[in-house]
Amino acid sequence: MNAYLVGLGATLLGAGRLRRGEPVDPRAGVLVKAKSGERVERGQAVLVAFSSDEAKLRRALPYLERAVEISPEPFEAAPLILGEL
Secondary structure: OOHHHHHHHHHHHHHOOOOOOOOOOOOOEEEEOOOOOOOOOOOOOOEEEEOOOHHHHHHHHHHHHHHOOOOOOOOOOOOOOOOOO
16 A cells, blocks of 8 residues: 555545645545555455545545555565664
8 A cells, every 4th residue: 555645645635735724624534444465355445535525536536546556466564663773
């Protein structure tokens, strides 16, 4: 899962700002229903997008669709902690 694309999609839905001073829609956002590497079944929701504006939803969907890659091969997620200083 590409977190950058999920974040950009959420911003386009209205959950964030592209420029200072823009309003944030408290009803907008993205719910992540499956973790990276988790097995999913056909038809299972991986992301759920929320927006109060249908045009914003249409604009954000291509980014959210590209954020997820589903493969028949198992995926091993990278470790969350890469090292210590």
